[in-house]
Structures are given as C-alpha cells and as structure tokens.
C-alpha cells in the first residue's frame with residue numbers, strides 16, 4: 001500500500017489541490033475513487049461515518065491520520081516535507097490569508113458555477129449563474145492584480161497558496177463558458193509557471209473518474 005491515500009475524483013478541483021501537491025513533492029500516493037456523481041457517495045452515512053463527517057473530498061489518509069479540507073492537507077504536507085512551505089510567520093499568515101480567500105471566493109465560486117453548468121441534474125437558474133459569474137469576475141481580477149507584481153502568490157517561489165488557487169483553473173474553458181487564462185493575462189502566465197513545475201499533471205490525468213460515466 002502507498003504511504004498516502006487520497007479520496008478524490010477527477011472532476012474535483014478541491015481534490016486536485018491535494019493530488020497536485022502529492023505529485024509535485026514526489027510522494028508515494030494512490031487515489032481512492034469516490035463516486036460523487038452517480039453513487040452520491042459523499043452523502044452516504046457510511047462515507048460520513050467512516051471517511052469524513054463533513055461529507056466532502058478531498059480526504060488524505062496517512063497512517064492513522066485522516067485529514068480533510070484541502071487547506072489543512074496542503075499545510076500538513078508542507079510542514080512534513082518542507083516543500084512549497086511558506087517561510088516564517090509573515091509568510092505563513094499570508095499563505096493562510098490567500099487560501100481562505102481562495103476557498104471562499106475564488107475557487108469557492110468557480111467550483112459550484114462549473115458544477116451547475118456541467119453536472120447538475122437539472123438546468124441552473126440563469127439568475128444564480130449570473131450572480132456567481134459576477135463574483136467570479138471580480139475575484140479573479142483581484143488574483144490577476146496580485147500576479148501582475150508577483151511570479152507566484154507569495155513572491156518568487158511557489159507555495160501552498162499557489163497550489164490552492166489553481167484548483168479549478170486548468171479545467172477546459174468550455175466547462176466554464178469563458179477562458180480564465182485568456183481573460184486574465186497574469187493568471188494565464190502564472191498557470192503556465194505552475195504547469196512547468198516537475199510532476200505537474202492535468203486533473204483529468206491525475207485523478208480517477210474521467211471521462212464521467214453517467
């Protein structure tokens with residue numbers, strides 16, 4: 001058995017953060033496929049009792065530890081390995097600030113927006129989509145501005161703040177109905193820099209469940 005197991009599925013940008021980090025640090029890891037769409041696995045009592053009471057992926061299993069919330073998983077792996085770790089208190093707090101902003105407002109909106117457009121059982125309410133799109137545009141502009149003066153979110157080095165923020169951004173533009181990289185040039189260049197890191201893989205190549213069987 002591999003040292004780390006990651007509960008995940010290919011369409012989850014939230015899980016991609018953890019899968020990408022594991023791959024970039026060269027960890028001995030294996031995915032555990034979660035049947036989110038057809039089987040509704042994260043909503044079953046079994047999953048919530050045995051895997052994650054919050055009913056979410058990703059979940060990282062490491063020995064007797066079971067961790068959820070991608071920000072916690074990224075922090076754990078950075079602290080254990082020293083890789084992609086913020087250095088010193090100021091950087092640690094700065095990374096946490098961007099990870100929380102990302103979870104709530106950047107990928108926190110991109111994920112549900114993409115879900116409603118591609119995977120929801122019934123067509124989404126246009127007013128809901130318009131609300132999400134407005135928030136997404138505003139928050140991507142904030143990230144783009146930051147990256148206009150920084151190679152990576154904290155500066156010259158990639159850290160867990162970058163691995164959090166890329167979550168949904170490599171999925172195909174058709175899934176969003178707009179091209180994140182083309183519309184936000186600094187984000188586009190930063191995505192290329194992260195993509196150039198040894199061990200980078202696209203989410204559909206890194207986690208099981210693509211293409212989706214309906």
Ligand SMILES: N[C@@H](CCC(=O)N[C@@H](CS)C(=O)NCC(=O)O)C(=O)O
Pocket residue numbers: 011012013014015042043055056057058068069070071103111
């Ligand atoms: N903030 C969490 C978000 C996790 C999350 O929402 N995961 C989705 C899959 S992409 C999920 O498992 N949702 C289950 C549900 O809403 O029932 C993280 O970063 O780990």
